[in-house]
Amino acid sequence: MTAVIASSASERDAQAGKVNLLGMPRPWLESWFEEIGEKKFRAQQLLKWMHHEGVTDFDAMTNLSRALRDKLAAIAEVRPPEVASQSDSTDGTRKWLVRVDGGALVETVLIPDGDRATLCVSSQVGCSLDCKFCSTGKQGFQRNLSAAEIVGQLWLAIASYDAFKAGKDRVVTNVVFMGMGEPLLNFENVVAAMNLMMDDFGYGISKRRVTLSTSGVLPALDELHRYTDASLAISLHAPNDALRSRIVPINKRYPVADLLASAKRYIDAQTDRKRVVTIEYTLLAGVNDQPEHARELVELLADYPCKVNLIPFNPFPNSGFERPSGNAVSRFWKVLVDAGLRVTVRTTRGDDIDAACGQLVGQVADRTRRNERYRRSAAIGNAL
Ligand code: SAH
Numbered sequence: 001m002t003a004v005i006a007s008s009a010s011e012r013d014a015q016a017g018k019v020n021l022l023g024m025p026r027p028w029l030e031s032w033f034e035e036i037g038e039k040k041f042r043a044q045q046l047l048k049w050m051h052h053e054g055v056t057d058f059d060a061m062t063n064l065s066r067a068l069r070d071k072l073a074a075i076a077e078v079r080p081p082e083v084a085s086q087s088d089s090t091d092g093t094r095k096w097l098v099r100v101d102g103g104a105l106v107e108t109v110l111i112p113d114g115d116r117a118t119l120c121v122s123s124q125v126g127c128s129l130d131c132k133f134c135s136t137g138k139q140g141f142q143r144n145l146s147a148a149e150i151v152g153q154l155w156l157a158i159a160s161y162d163a164f165k166a167g168k169d170r171v172v173t174n175v176v177f178m179g180m181g182e183p184l185l186n187f188e189n190v191v192a193a194m195n196l197m198m199d200d201f202g203y204g205i206s207k208r209r210v211t212l213s214t215s216g217v218l219p220a221l222d223e224l225h226r227y228t229d230a231s232l233a234i235s236l237h238a239p240n241d242a243l244r245s246r247i248v249p250i251n252k253r254y255p256v257a258d259l260l261a262s263a264k265r266y267i268d269a270q271t272d273r274k275r276v277v278t279i280e281y282t283l284l285a286g287v288n289d290q291p292e293h294a295r296e297l298v299e300l301l302a303d304y305p306c307k308v309n310l311i312p313f314n315p316f317p318n319s320g321f322e323r324p325s326g327n328a329v330s331r332f333w334k335v336l337v338d339a340g341l342r343v344t345v346r347t348t349r350g351d352d353i354d355a356a357c358g359q360l361v362g363q364v365a366d367r368t369r370r371n372e373r374y375r376r377s378a379a380i381g382n383a384l
Pocket residue numbers: 131133134135177178179180181182183213214215234235280281282311312313314315316357
């Protein structure tokens with residue numbers, strides 16, 4: 001169920017060189033207006049047009065003078081990334097393939113669940129950290145997304161439900177940085193986008209409902225509290241260094257104890273005392289899903305302020321890993337719960353549209369490679 005929406009590369013090229021205001025948090029936009037000789041309160045007006053009303057055309061911004069609208073149109077733009085395709089799952093999950101500048105594709109997924117709807121956004125094209133069970137990792141790193149491309153994924157999701165007009169109520173209640181890429185390796189743009197998502201002049205989502213997920217880039221995690229108070233999830237996936245280093249290579253540089261300590265410092269720096277770290281643990285059959293791993297995890301997390309999110313592995317071709325059985329998942333879960341940990345198991349959603357981490361883009365890339373192989377062999381055939 002995939003609708004392909006035409007690309008408009010020529011339109012993009014025509015606008016090259018203009019500053020894209022969509023990804024600018026309030027303080028940046030205020031300075032920018034001052035730099036171009038305007039009053040800084042214009043920033044609030046612009047933010048409301050872009051993020052409350054979904055308006056991208058300066059001409060429609062009727063509380064700005066004609067002269068200012070013309071001036072803005074000459075030097076700036078409000079440009080979300082393009083939707084390359086949109087797929088709807090029978091369970092209500094919606095997935096977009098988003099084409100960013102230069103033509104690369106990233107994915108964004110909206111997962112409705114009761115009165116919540118969580119948007120999973122990407123922060124990079126590919127990822128350099130090479131976790132062994134992650135299809136994004138297998139693609140390697142291409143580039144960081146700009147703040148406009150990150151916040152633009154939220155803009156696109158709301159626009160796709162026509163919800164700006166309807167006051168955008170509840171279309172997206174939560175945002176998680178669990179799409180493609182390692183957010184802490186794109187620090188400045190991710191922080192800018194998160195702060196826009198949480199700003200009342202932006203999307204007004206509470207800090208408890210915007211979650212950054214990291215595999216543990218420690219120097220950046222140590223700095224994070226100075227720039228944002230969003231929620232934090234860490235991708236642990238193993239209860240000890242030997243196992244974690246095998247599946248999450250960055251562990252060789254920043255081991256488990258240091259990661260946990262840094263994450264705790266982050267939440268300790270928050271004024272809100274009730275906050276906890278979300279521990280993500282992807283269950284890989286026969287690798288990290290055994291009762292002894294669960295018991296070791298219980299010991300590791302004793303007295304640690306956290307909740308644990310168990311994620312049964314989402315298989316993809318040639319991954320070399322398997323999803324554990326339902327029984328293995330329940331067994332693991334029970335050990336943690338019996339020890340008093342707060343645990344949730346992430347249910348699989350959007351299976352019919354491959355809405356799991358990195359998968360749709362992976363398949364498109366595969367198809368493209370197959371097409372290339374086909375074209376190459378056809379060309380060879382012609383040459384013969
Ligand atoms: N780079 C960040 C955020 C993106 S990945 C991070 O690693 O935290 C979001 C989560 O999905 C991470 O916990 C990651 O380990 C997990 N993940 C990646 N591939 C997966 C797969 N095939 N099955 C289940 N979880 C996966």
